[in-house]
Amino acid sequence: MSVVLSDIEAEPLARAEAEIQTIGASTLAMRIDVSRAEEVQALEEATFSRFGVPELLVNNAGIAAGGLAWENTPNEWHQVMGVNLHGVVNGVRSFVPHMLEAAKQSDDFEAHIVNVASMAGLQCAPLMSLYNATKFAVLGFTETLYHDLALLTDRVNVSVVCPGMVPTGISRSERHAPVTTLAPTASQQLARMMTDQGMALSRVSAADVAQQTMAAVMESRFYVFTHPQDMHNVSVRAADQLAGRNPTDPFEKMPGVTAYLKKSLNAG
Ligand SMILES: NC(=O)c1ccc[n+]([C@@H]2O[C@H](COP(=O)([O-])OP(=O)(O)OC[C@H]3O[C@@H](n4cnc5c(N)ncnc54)[C@H](O)[C@@H]3O)[C@@H](O)[C@H]2O)c1
Numbered sequence: 153m154s155v156v157l158s159d160i161e162a163e164p165l166a167r168a169e170a171e172i173q174t175i176g177a178s179t180l181a182m183r184i185d186v187s188r189a190e191e192v193q194a195l196e197e198a199t200f201s202r203f204g205v206p207e208l209l210v211n212n213a214g215i216a217a218g219g220l221a222w223e224n225t226p227n228e229w230h231q232v233m234g235v236n237l238h239g240v241v242n243g244v245r246s247f248v249p250h251m252l253e254a255a256k257q258s259d260d261f262e263a264h265i266v267n268v269a270s271m272a273g274l275q276c277a278p279l280m281s282l283y284n285a286t287k288f289a290v291l292g293f294t295e296t297l298y299h300d301l302a303l304l305t306d307r308v309n310v311s312v313v314c315p316g317m318v319p320t321g322i323s324r325s326e327r328h329a330p331v332t333t334l335a336p337t338a339s340q341q342l343a344r345m346m347t348d349q350g351m352a353l354s355r356v357s358a359a360d361v362a363q364q365t366m367a368a369v370m371e372s373r374f375y376v377f378t379h380p381q382d383m384h385n386v387s388v389r390a391a392d393q394l395a396g397r398n399p400t401d402p403f404e405k406m407p408g409v410t411a412y413l414k415k416s417l418n419a420g
Pocket of ligand 1 (some may be wrong): 316
């Protein structure tokens with residue numbers, strides 16, 4: 153494959169491009185901010201003129217946010233919604249019409265879209281309202297996209313990736329944050345600590361997620377669930393909803409976590 157890469161960070165982008173070139177693939181790398189529709193459109197134009205219509209589109213960029221639901225600032229809402237949700241929407245708006253047109257022109261053309269959501273799009277751990285809201289939105293958007301595509305063709309497919317904790321750079325998402333003088337609140341520090349601990353304990357790597365995602369693309373499978381142990385909370389939540397019950401504590405199977413959170417938040 154020829155590979156188009158984009159990221160907001162120039163240095164890791166250049167490193168990834170160099171790595172891909174060593175296996176002999178042609179590359180195009182562009183530093184863009186996916187939350188800006190005009191920058192994604194510039195990527196679309198550059199992709200189209202260099203390689204033509206892409207056969208695989210992966211909307212992966214995402215940033216983390218934590219803390220009590222009422223503590224994230226309007227700027228944080230704007231930024232995290234911008235990257236996690238609008239980034240995905242911008243990718244779909246720019247590239248999917250080309251894919252559909254190519255499928256109309258040639259019976260041999262097939263394409264696949266991968267949107268990266270999260271288990272946070274299926275369950276509601278506390279101190280994660282902003283991040284959870286973005287990932288619920290990505291999941292709802294992507295399921296609807298699946299149905300929309302099916303109305304037009306069976307040769308442009310989509311998958312949604314819902315990982316649990318994976319050790320990556322996401323807990324350092326503040327590196328992307330707008331300059332702010334606000335110090336993180338106690339609940340935001342607690343959320344960050346929980347994310348770091350969850351990642352440290354995780355046995356699933358980013359490479360594992362990538363391999364499972366490629367398998368799903370090859371099989372035209374919609375859902376990519378990489379953490380089977382996390383699915384329990386999904387069924388409990390669905391059962392609560394069907395029964396009209398109040399939400400079960402997502403940490404009910406992890407004794408001590410909720411008590412620790414309550415103690416920490418009420419201490420100061
Ligand atoms: N790591 C996890 O535990 C986990 C779990 C579930 C879902 N996810 C999702 O996986 C995806 C990848 O995240 P990751 O964990 O590899 O984190 P990461 O920080 O290692 O990678 C995210 C990448 O997105 C880039 N990025 C951030 N803002 C951008 C912007 N505005 N425009 C373009 N690029 C931008 C970053 O520079 C970085 O290279 C995200 O959508 C994340 O929400 C991660």
